[in-house]
Amino acid sequence: MTGVWLLHVDLDQFFASVEVLRRPELRGRPVIVGGAGDPAQARAVVATASREAREFGVHSGMPIRMAARKCPDAVFLPMDMPAYQRASARVMETLRAFPVRLEVWGLDEAFVGGDIDDPQRLAADLKAAVLDEVGLTCAIGIGRNKNQAKIAARFAKKDPSGIATLTGETWMPVMGGRPVGELWGVGPKTVKKLEELGIETVADLAAAGLETLAPRFTPRAATWLVVIARGGGDTEVVTEPWVARSRSKEVTFDRDLTERTEIEEQVTALARALGAEVVAAGRRVIRVGVKVRTASFFTQTREAKLRDGPTTDPDVIAHAALTVLTKFELDRPVRLLGVRADLLVND
Numbered sequence: 001m002t003g004v005w006l007l008h009v010d011l012d013q014f015f016a017s018v019e020v021l022r023r024p025e026l027r028g029r030p031v032i033v034g035g036a037g038d039p040a041q042a043r044a045v046v047a048t049a050s051r052e053a054r055e056f057g058v059h060s061g062m063p064i065r066m067a068a069r070k071c072p073d074a075v076f077l078p079m080d081m082p083a084y085q086r087a088s089a090r091v092m093e094t095l096r097a098f099p100v101r102l103e104v105w106g107l108d109e110a111f112v113g114g115d116i117d118d119p120q121r122l123a124a125d126l127k128a129a130v131l132d133e134v135g136l137t138c139a140i141g142i143g144r145n146k147n148q149a150k151i152a153a154r155f156a157k158k159d160p161s162g163i164a165t166l167t168g169e170t171w172m173p174v175m176g177g178r179p180v181g182e183l184w185g186v187g188p189k190t191v192k193k194l195e196e197l198g199i200e201t202v203a204d205l206a207a208a209g210l211e212t213l214a215p216r217f218t219p220r221a222a223t224w225l226v227v228i229a230r231g232g233g234d235t236e237v238v239t240e241p242w243v244a245r246s247r248s249k250e251v252t253f254d255r256d257l258t259e260r261t262e263i264e265e266q267v268t269a270l271a272r273a274l275g276a277e278v279v280a281a282g283r284r285v286i287r288v289g290v291k292v293r294t295a296s297f298f299t300q301t302r303e304a305k306l307r308d309g310p311t312t313d314p315d316v317i318a319h320a321a322l323t324v325l326t327k328f329e330l331d332r333p334v335r336l337l338g339v340r341a342d343l344l345v346n347d
């Protein structure tokens, strides 16, 4: 079937796979990547669990200490973001070598699109190239639009071939009876609102009139929900390199901070480290934001524009962060601090 096809490429157990690649002796073992790689670390969460660790019920977002209880024999490794970024760049370069359009969607995912004669064949070729050149495996979903391709990639994860296809013909038979929460971009809040309207399955939503959705959704949101429930979606592949508009750093403390000076020190350190990264990336900072989360999980952010214009000076960034910090009460124990730098675009 020729014509426009979209493929969604998603690397398998990405961070864990990169770690196994450089430590072949770990292959076949449960590997858990997250935080500082310490199974006793309070409050750190699992970023990636290898397939072997997932069999013990370990998954992304789970506290590391819980993961250690479920799978005490796992190998725990710290995050090494620069290594994951390098691996990601090599994968994207490999995909770009094919005569297709490529939209990088995240560190470990991308959409590939174009006028493609044989999408199954292309998917197999992409998988083989990524394995040969980078040593990583991936799942590939194929569809007539991004929505179909993205959802198909989930089925691909469960298929031994690592490839699955959804089209306008197969969408309803496959997806119709499933809960709306399985749609791409439909999170718990949307699910709840739909349930309040008596809409539970994808087929329910596909058949819903806009007037049914009107009590809970704007016309725009309602229209989009019905489109994706019917298996529609975007076909545009945006190939322009993505330019980050901001960059941030945050840290969750092993014990809550109560002293103002301690909090100031941490914000200064975060701001300086962030400043160094931003400057290394050749960017300039225009605005600085600070995030404070208290022990009771109350989270606030405040921000300020740099008065003297865009800067590359870590001192200016740190000073701005401390000024923003004065906008907080800081009368409760602090669990997490973050600093965000908004960057000049079109520098």
Ligand code: TTP
Binding pocket: 010, 011, 012, 013, 014, 015, 016, 046, 047, 048, 049, 060, 061, 108, 157
């Ligand atoms: P995913 O693609 O969701 O997961 P995965 O690649 O680890 O596994 P698979 O695709 O085979 O199901 O996320 C990609 C990477 O993003 C993941 O390796 C680590 C990071 N990540 C986190 O740091 N925290 C998270 O909660 C999630 C979901 C992912």
Ligand code: MG
Binding pocket: 010, 011, 012, 013, 014, 108
């Ligand atoms: Mg992945």
